[in-house]
Structures are given as C-alpha cells and as structure tokens.
Amino acid sequence: MAHDERRLEVLRAIVQDYVSTNDPVGSKALAERHDLGVSPATIRNDMAVLEEQGYITQPHTSAGRVPTDKGYRLFVDRLSAVKPLSAAERRAIERFLDGAVDLHDVLGRTVRLLAQLTRQVAVVQYPTLSRSAVRHLEVVQVAAARLLLVLITDTGRVEQRVVDTPVEVDAGAVADLRALLNKAFTGVKLTDAGDQVPDLLETAPPHLRGLVATVSATLVETLVEPSEDRLVIGGTANLARGSALDFSGTMRPLLEALEEQVVVLRLMSEVDASTVLVRIGEENAHEALTGASLVTVGYGSADRPLGGLGVVGPTRMDYPGNMAAVRAVARYVGHLLAES
Amino acid sequence: MAHDERRLEVLRAIVQDYVSTNDPVGSKALAERHDLGVSPATIRNDMAVLEEQGYITQPHTSAGRVPTDKGYRLFVDRLSAVKPLSAAERRAIERFLDGAVDLHDVLGRTVRLLAQLTRQVAVVQYPTLSRSAVRHLEVVQVAAARLLLVLITDTGRVEQRVVDTPVEVDAGAVADLRALLNKAFTGVKLTDAGDQVPDLLETAPPHLRGLVATVSATLVETLVEPSEDRLVIGGTANLARGSALDFSGTMRPLLEALEEQVVVLRLMSEVDASTVLVRIGEENAHEALTGASLVTVGYGSADRPLGGLGVVGPTRMDYPGNMAAVRAVARYVGHLLAES
DNA sequence: ACTGGCACTCGCACGGACGGAGTGCCAGTC
DNA sequence: GACTGGCACTCCGTCCGTGCGAGTGCCAGT
Numbered sequence: 001m002a003h004d005e006r007r008l009e010v011l012r013a014i015v016q017d018y019v020s021t022n023d024p025v026g027s028k029a030l031a032e033r034h035d036l037g038v039s040p041a042t043i044r045n046d047m048a049v050l051e052e053q054g055y056i057t058q059p060h061t062s063a064g065r066v067p068t069d070k071g072y073r074l075f076v077d078r079l080s081a082v083k084p085l086s087a088a089e090r091r092a093i094e095r096f097l098d099g100a101v102d103l104h105d106v107l108g109r110t111v112r113l114l115a116q117l118t119r120q121v122a123v124v125q126y127p128t129l130s131r132s133a134v135r136h137l138e139v140v141q142v143a144a145a146r147l148l149l150v151l152i153t154d155t156g157r158v159e160q161r162v163v164d165t166p167v168e169v170d171a172g173a174v175a176d177l178r179a180l181l182n183k184a185f186t187g188v189k190l191t192d193a194g195d196q197v198p199d200l201l202e203t204a205p206p207h208l209r210g211l212v213a214t215v216s217a218t219l220v221e222t223l224v225e226p227s228e229d230r231l232v233i234g235g236t237a238n239l240a241r242g243s244a245l246d247f248s249g250t251m252r253p254l255l256e257a258l259e260e261q262v263v264v265l266r267l268m269s270e271v272d273a274s275t276v277l278v279r280i281g282e283e284n285a286h287e288a289l290t291g292a293s294l295v296t297v298g299y300g301s302a303d304r305p306l307g308g309l310g311v312v313g314p315t316r317m318d319y320p321g322n323m324a325a326v327r328a329v330a331r332y333v334g335h336l337l338a339e340s
Numbered sequence: 341m342a343h344d345e346r347r348l349e350v351l352r353a354i355v356q357d358y359v360s361t362n363d364p365v366g367s368k369a370l371a372e373r374h375d376l377g378v379s380p381a382t383i384r385n386d387m388a389v390l391e392e393q394g395y396i397t398q399p400h401t402s403a404g405r406v407p408t409d410k411g412y413r414l415f416v417d418r419l420s421a422v423k424p425l426s427a428a429e430r431r432a433i434e435r436f437l438d439g440a441v442d443l444h445d446v447l448g449r450t451v452r453l454l455a456q457l458t459r460q461v462a463v464v465q466y467p468t469l470s471r472s473a474v475r476h477l478e479v480v481q482v483a484a485a486r487l488l489l490v491l492i493t494d495t496g497r498v499e500q501r502v503v504d505t506p507v508e509v510d511a512g513a514v515a516d517l518r519a520l521l522n523k524a525f526t527g528v529k530l531t532d533a534g535d536q537v538p539d540l541l542e543t544a545p546p547h548l549r550g551l552v553a554t555v556s557a558t559l560v561e562t563l564v565e566p567s568e569d570r571l572v573i574g575g576t577a578n579l580a581r582g583s584a585l586d587f588s589g590t591m592r593p594l595l596e597a598l599e600e601q602v603v604v605l606r607l608m609s610e611v612d613a614s615t616v617l618v619r620i621g622e623e624n625a626h627e628a629l630t631g632a633s634l635v636t637v638g639y640g641s642a643d644r645p646l647g648g649l650g651v652v653g654p655t656r657m658d659y660p661g662n663m664a665a666v667r668a669v670a671r672y673v674g675h676l677l678a679e680s
Numbered sequence: 681a682c683t684g685g686c687a688c689t690c691g692c693a694c695g696g697a698c699g700g701a702g703t704g705c706c707a708g709t710c
Numbered sequence: 711g712a713c714t715g716g717c718a719c720t721c722c723g724t725c726c727g728t729g730c731g732a733g734t735g736c737c738a739g740t
Contacts, residue, residue, distance in 0.1 A: 003712090026702050039714050044703070062702050062721045101562070102500050104570075112599075136480045140492055150490060150498060152480055158490060160442045160498050222441065230444075236576055237595035255577035259452075366733050379683050384734065402690045402733050 009036060010046045011055055012079040015067050019318055024064030069281035069315060072293070076278050076319050083320040085328050089117060093332050100336075103127075103157055107232045110309065110333050115235025117325040120313035121258065123296075125268045126230040127155040127306040127337065134185045134193070139178040139215075144168040147177075149219060153190070155306055155337060163218045166210055177211060180204055181219075194220045229307075231261045231268075238313075253288035258312070263289070271308035273298035273334065276323045281315045291315060295322045299330040301338060309333070349376060350386045351395055352419040355407050359658055364404030409621035409655060412633070416618050416659050423660040425668050429457060433672050440676070443467075443496045447572045450649065450673050455575025457665040460653035461598065463636075465608045466570040467495040467646040467677065474525045474533070479518045479555075484508040487517075489559060493530070495646055495677060503558045506550055517551060520544055521559075534560045569647075571601045571608075578653075593628035598652070603629070611648035613638035613674065616663045621655045631655060635662045639670040641678060649673070 013034045017025045027040040027047060036043065047065055050056045055071035058064065067075065085093075096113040100106040107124050114122035138150040145168045151159040169177075184200040185193060197216050204212045236258070239251050257263045263286050271277055279294045289312075296310030310326050353374045357365040367380040367387060376383065387405055390396045395411035398404065407415065425433075436453045440446040447464050454462035478490040485508045491499040509517075524540040525533060537556050544552045576598070579591050597603045603626050611617055619634045629652075636650030650666050 024702090028702075038712095040702095041714055041716090042712080045713090048704080058703085060721065062700095062719085064702065102502065135482070136478070138476070138478045138490065138492075140476045142475070148492065148496070150478065150492060152478075152488065152490060152500075158498055158500050160492075160496075162442065162496075234599060237592050237599060240592040240595055252577050252580035255580055259574060259577060364733090368733075380733095381683055381685090381735095382681085385682090388735080398734085400690065402688085402731095404733065 006036065006038070007046045007050060008074075008079060009034075010043055011050055011067070011071060012075060014047075014050075014056060014065055015071065015075045015079070018066055019316055022316065024059055024066050026064035029064070067316075069283065072280045072315055072319070073283075076280070076323075080320040080323075082327075083324045085324055089325070090328070092117070093329060097332055097336060103155075103337075106333065106336060108234075110329060111232045111234035114309065114311060114325065114329050115238060117329070118235075118311045118313070118318075118322045119238050119241070120235060120311040120317065120322065121233065121238055122235045122309070122311050123258075123264055123268070124232045124309040125265065125307035126232070127153075127157050127300070128229055131155075131190075131300075131305060132157065133187055133189045135187075137178065137181045137185055137219075139174055139181065141169065141171070141174050147174070147215065149215065151219075151223065159223070161218060161222050163215055166214055169211060173208060173211065176205070176208060177215065180208070180212060181215070184216075185219075190223045193223055229265055231265060233258055233261075235311075254292060254312075257286065257288035264312075267294060268296060268308040268310075271296050271298040271310075273300055273302055273305055273330070276327050277310075278319065278323065293317055293319075295319070295326050297326050297330045299334040299337070301334060304338075306334070306337060346376065346378070347386045347390060348414075348419060349374075350383055351390055351407070351411060352415060354387075354390075354396060354405055355411065355415045355419070358406055359656055362656065364399055364406050366404035369404070407656075409623065412620045412655055412659070413623075416620070416663075420660040420663075422667075423664045425664055429665070430668070432457070433669060437672055437676060443498075443677075446673065446676060448574075450669060451572045451574035454649065454651060454665065454669050455578060457669070458575075458651045458653070458658075458662045459578050459581070460575060460651040460657065460662065461573065461578055462575045462649070462651050463598075463604055463608070464572045464649040464673075465605065465647035466572070467493075467497050467640070468569055471495075471530075471640075471645055471647075472497065473527055473529045475527075477518070477521045477525055477559075479514055479521065481509065481511070481514050487514070487555065489555065491559075491563065499563070501558060501562050503555055506554055509551060513548060513551065516545070516548060517555065520548070520552060521555070524556075525559075530563050533563055569605055571605060573598055573601075575651075594632060594652075597626065597628035604652075607634060608636060608648035608650075611636050611638040611650075613640055613642055613645055613670070616667050617650075618659065618663065633657055633659075635659070635666050637666050637670045639674040639677070641674060644678075646674070646677060 010030065013030055014025050017030065017033060027043040030043050031040045047056065051065065054068060055074060056065040057068050059066060093113060097106065097109055100109050107126065111122045111124045132153040132155040134151065135154045136152040140148040140150065142148050145165045147163045147165060149161045149163060180200065184196045188196055197220060200216060201209060201213060236255065239254065267279065276295060276297045281293060282290055284290065284292065284294065291314065292312055293315045294310055294312050296308050298305050298308050300306030309330055311322055350370065353370050354365050357370065357373060367383040370383055371380045387396065391405065394408060395414060396405040397408050399406060433453060437446065437449055440449050447466065451462045451464045472493040472495040474491065475494045476492040480488040480490065482488050485505045487503045487505060489501045489503060520540065524536045528536055537560060540556060541549060541553060576595065579595065607619065616635060616637045621633060622630055624630065624632065624634065631654065632652055633655045634650055634652050636648050638645050638648050640646030649670055651662055
C-alpha cells in the first residue's frame with residue numbers, strides 16, 4: 001500500500017530530523033524539509049497513526065513528535081541504508097591505526113579513533129583469552145619460592161601471574177619447568193588447557209611433580225576462566241557534550257556502568273563479526289543503560305573471533321553513521337590483529 | 341598578634357564550611373557554627389581584610405564569601421592538619437588491595453579504591469620503566485622474519501614489542517639471541533640499556549650481528565625513551581556528581597584533558613614519595629585544569645621511586661581528607677609492589 | 681577592640697501575561 | 711476515499727515585575 005510506505009517515510013524523516021536537530025519535530029517543518037509531496041495536514045494524520053502504533057510520542061501536548069525506542073528499532077531494521085564512509089574517514093582509520101607498536105597501543109588507538117569518528121563513547125574489548133591459544137609460556141624466578149608466569153597468546157596478548165611455590169626452586173628447576181610447560185601447552189587453546197594437566201603430571205620427572213602441580217593449577221585456574229576480560233573505554237568527554245540534552249542530567253549512572261565494565265562485557269559477549277548489533281534504550285535491560293543505545297560488532301575473522309567493540313550513546317544517535325564507523329573499524333582492526 | 345591568628349581561624353572556618361556545604365558562607369552562619377568567641381560584625385571586619393588580601397571573594401555583592409585559589413593555598417600550607425584515616429578506611433585499603441593477582445590488577449584496584457575513598461577522579465601512573473631494571477627478556481618467534489620481544493622489569497611490568505628482522509631466523513638463532521640479550525641486559529637499568537649495545541655487538545657471534553643489531557636497536561629505542569607512560573583513570577562518574585555545582589557545566593575539557601593523559605603525566609613526573617603535592621586551580625597552568633585541583637604523591641621507596649598517583653577534583657575539595665587518603669594508599673601500594 | 685543596629689544591595693524564587701509552535705478536527709475539493 | 715486548508719485550542723517557554731531574604735558595610739556606642 002502506498003499508504004504504509006509513506007508513513008514509514010514520515011517516520012524516517014522524523015528520526016533523521018530529530019537526530020540532527022534535537023528538537024521534537026512538527027508536521028510543518030517536516031513538510032518543508034523533506035519533499036514528501038503531501039501537506040502538513042496529511043502528515044499529521046500519518047503521525048497520529050504512528051503515535052498510536054507506538055513508534056513516536058509527543059513530550060507534551062502541542063509539541064512535535066519524538067521517536068520512541070520502538071520507532072528507532074523500526075528505523076534501524078528497515079529504514080536505514082548503511083552510510084558508506086567518506087574517503088577521508090577511511091584514510092583517517094588507516095592513518096590512525098597504522099604504526100601501532102603493540103596490542104595495547106592498537107586498542108588504545110582504536111578506541112580513540114572510534115570516539116572521534118562517532119563522537120560517542122567508544123568501547124573496545126581486549127581479545128578474549130578463551131578464544132585464543134598459547135603461543136609461549138615464560139617462567140621467571142623473582143624470589144626463592146616465587147615465580148612469575150608470563151603467557152603469550154597467538155592474539156598477541158600477554159598475561160602474567162605470580163605463583164608462590166611450595167618449596168624453594170633453583171635455576172635448573174625453572175628451566176625444566178619452562179620446557180615442560182611449553183611442551184604441554186604451546187598451541188593448545190586456552191579453554192582446553194585443563195585437559196593437558198594429567199598428561200603433564202605423568203611425564204614430569206618425580207622431583208618436579210609438586211612444583212608442576214602447583215604451577216599448572218594456577219595457570220589453568222587463571223586462564224581457563226579468565227574472570228576479568230578487559231575493556232578499553234574512551235571518549236567519555238563526548239558524554240558531556242550534549243549531556244543535559246541527551247541524558248537529562250543523569251549521565252552519572254551511565255559513567256558508573258561503564259566503569260563497572262562487567263555490564264558492558266556481558267553485552268559484548270553476544271557479538272559476532274558478521275553483523276552489527278544495535279541495542280536501543282530499554283532493550284538493554286540494565287537500568288543505567290536505559291536511555292542509551294549500543295552499537296556493537298565483533299572483530300576478528302569468522303573462524304577466530306577475537307572480541308567486540310562498539311559505541312555507547314544516547315538513543316538519539318546517528319545509527320547509520322555509527323554502524324558504518326563501527327563496522328569499518330572492526331574490519332580494519334581484525335585484519336591488523338590477524339596479521340601479527 | 342591575636343588578630344592575625346583569628347583571621348586565619350576565620351579563613352579556615354570559611355574553607356571548611358564552604359567545602360562541606362557548597363554555599364558561599366556568611367558572617368552570621370560562621371559565628372553560629374564555629375565558636376570563634378566574637379560576633380558576626382567582627383567577623384565581617386576580618387572577612388573584609390581577608391578579601392582585600394585576596395584570600396576570599398564574593399561571587400556578587402550581598403552573597404557570602406568563597407575561598408580563592410590563594411585562600412585554599414594558605415589553608416593547605418598552614419591551616420590543615422593531616423586528618424588521620426579511620427580504622428575502617430585502613431581496613432578498606434587492605435581488603436581492597438590484597439588479593440590482587442598481577443600488576444594490572446593492583447593498579448586497577450588502586451584507582452577504584454582511591455576514587456571511592458575520596459569521591460574524586462583517581463589517577464594512577466604505571467610504574468615508570470625508566471626507573472626500573474630489566475629482570476628478564478623473552479624472545480618469541482611469531483613468523484619467519486618477525487619476533488616478539490617481551491620485557492619483564494623488576495617492578496613486575498611487562499612490555500612487548502614486535503620486531504621485523506632483516507632476514508629469516510631459525511629456532512636456534514632465537515635461542516642464541518635470547519641468551520645474548522639476557523646476558524647483556526638482565527639487571528641493567530633501562531636508562532642505561534643503550535650503553536650495553538656496543539659490548540653486546542662485539543661479543544655476538546658474527547652470524548648473529550645483524551639480527552642482534554636490529555633487535556637491540558628496537559629494544560633501546562622503545563625502552564630508554566618510554567614515550568608513552570601509561571595512566572589508569574577511574575571514578576570519572578564522580579565528576580558528574582556535583583558537576584553543575586563544581587565545574588559550572590564545563591567539565592568537558594577536564595574529561596578531555598584526562599583522556600589526553602599527557603597533561604596529567606607531565607604533572608605526575610614531578611612527584612616524590614615523601615611529600616604530598618597539591619596543585620590548586622590556576623597553579624595548574626594547563627587551561628582545562630583551571631578550576632581543578634590535583635593532590636598527588638609518589639609511590640615506591642625513596643631509593644626506588646616507581647610512579648605517582650593522586651586525585652583530581654574541584655578546587656572546592658576536602659584537602660586534608662584527600663591528602664591523607666592519597667598518602668595512605670601510596671604507602672600501601674609502595675609496599676605491595678616492593679615485595680613482589 | 682569589639683558589638684549591636686541599621687540602611688542598602690543584590691540575587692533568586694514566585695507568579696502572571698504573552699507569543700508561538702503544534703495539534704486535532706472538520707468541512708471542502710479532486 | 712484520500713488529501714487539503716482553515717480554525718480553535720492547548721500548552722510550553724520566556725519575559726518581566728515584585729517581594730523576600732541573606733549578607734554586607736558602616737557607624738555610633740561600650
């Protein structure tokens with residue numbers, strides 16, 4: 001029906017105008033700025049229907065309309081074409097990310113880049129340990145009965161852990177331990193690390209058994225259940241930009257939730273690399289994120305997902321633009337990390 | 341002169357009241373809440389003098405007085421006794437920091453702890469590389485002509501760097517390289533790393549010279565000049581708490597400056613572990629920090645300073661309390677890191 | 681040197697009036 | 711049946727004037 005179609009067109013126009021102006025948008029302004037080919041009065045009728053269906057709402061009688069979460073959802077699902085990035089933006093991505101010296105640097109640059117491109121708060125998850133494999137294990141003695149374990153994964157991530165040994169160890173034992181551990185764990189996926197332990201204990205020379213047991217216990221415990229995945233956050237200054245407008249002064253819980261990390265991490269865990277995931281307002285369950293939207297996507301290749309990244313902002317955000325930026329950055333980061 | 345003494349007493353009272361109420365404080369309220377033994381009228385005279393001397397100011401005629409930066413400075417220098425922490429707070433520090441599993445964790449906990457104790461934005465500097473020494477160097481081959489260097493310092497910090505080698509290397513060469521590097525650098529202060537290179541090159545077997553040269557160049561370059569020291573920041577949500585009140589809505593530049601890191605890092609570089617350094621408002625030179633105060637102190641022992649930590653907040657802050665908290669936390673962290 | 685009293689100054693909160701934007705509805709037109 | 715122009719109505723945001731209260735500076739008195 002030509003009817004419904006125009007109504008959707010009206011919704012799209014409302015979302016676009018509202019996002020760019022931040023004012024509730026009225027029928028007259030709509031008719032002027034978009035050539036829908038109909039008069040304001042007609043638009044008013046359409047808007048009445050849209051309101052009844054729950055896609056838009058008016059803050060108060062005799063104000064313009066504002067999209068609801070449901071309205072944004074429809075917009076994202078059906079009305080928004082992915083906005084291709086400008087050449088300048090593509091170049092910015094490359095220039096920004098090339099020349100990063102290590103993983104930490106890559107992620108730091110990524111988060112700054114995303115924040116800058118989208119003018120939102122950016123969030124990047126460290127490559128998840130559980131999805132990667134052991135590349136190398138290093139054992140360093142720091143005291144007579146204390147060792148430092150350093151784990152290097154094939155995603156370039158480095159993890160360290162201090163272990164107190166039951167007895168004092170000497171340099172020879174450390175070297176043996178290092179060899180044993182590397183033999184047992186190198187190339188093994190972190191999630192499977194636990195399975196190696198029995199074998200390892202059996203092949204270990206008797207005088208090292210106790211030591212190996214202690215060390216591998218710590219290793220498995222900290223690696224198989226990487227309790228705290230890390231998150232890099234940037235661009236919080238963007239929250240202050242339109243804060244009063246966008247979050248009606250209550251950006252505090254949002255900042256707190258971001259610092260908690262755990263909330264965001266849970267949301268991140270659902271991403272995959274092929275589709276950009278958008279969560280709008282109330283869809284976020286978590287209280288502090290009501291009124292906020294997340295645009296997230298996984299990075300890494302399909303067969304080896306590494307983690308997620310995205311942006312957090314007011315529901316009133318430029319979805320097509322942010323989706324495009326998030327996706328482009330994720331791709332580039334994925335390539336970058338796949339190489340190294 | 342009993343005169344001057346009471347005037348200072350008045351200033352102290354003004355600072356205390358203003359910090360706790362956030363209202364400009366008038367002569368009458370002062371007389372009521374502090375028993376200075378004189379009438380409001382007398383206090384008014386004192387206040388007039390204090391204002392003339394630039395220690396306090398009134399936002400507008402017929403409002404109470406507010407301390408100026410100069411007033412806070414005097415307060416901090418001469419009027420504030422260090423407020424001892426409560427037993428509960430001491431316990432909180434221990435409970436919070438014990439059980440940290442690695443360096444990252446320690447610093448993360450520290451920053452959260454500080455933010456919570458002071459209700460301000462907390463900042464913790466990673467132990468500075470240049471002040472520490474090499475404990476171990478690890479070389480891992482990640483591709484035919486690409487190596488991953490992992491440096492472990494005696495402060496427990498781990499640094500990684502990727503090096504592309506001029507020629508392909510085999511496992512034997514990697515092992516030799518590892519041995520050579522460790523022999524040359526272990527125990528050497530990072531700042532002195534450059535001095536070892538000539539010796540190293542001389543003792544290296546001819547067929548490894550090129551490789552050693554490349555690798556040690558990268559090593560020295562990235563380590564002797566640790567261009568980017570890292571910073572952990574937390575408690576930004578506290579900015580939003582009284583934002584409108586404390587920063588008159590302009591907390592954005594502050595958030596930006598914090599994300600820059602470089603500004604704060606420069607300020608951090610001046611700390612030492614024995615005295616708490618307070619910078620008030622305009623004293624901070626940097627524009628975005630006008631209106632903000634920093635309370636910082638170094639951590640680590642006198643003979644081995646590791647880095648700095650502190651809090652950032654509005655000039656209108658509880659200086660004695662924050663100074664006490666910052667110092668206590670720094671001490672504890674210093675011990676914690678000295679042990680490991 | 682301190683105090684009580686007094687006139688004065690402002691900022692701020694309250695309240696009413698006004699204008700404008702936007703709506704819903706209805707009658708008219710293609 | 712779909713669209714349009716017109717119209718009355720609602721309600722928000724702003725502006726302005728007023729009154730109040732807090733706080734000051736000054737002065738005369740103890």
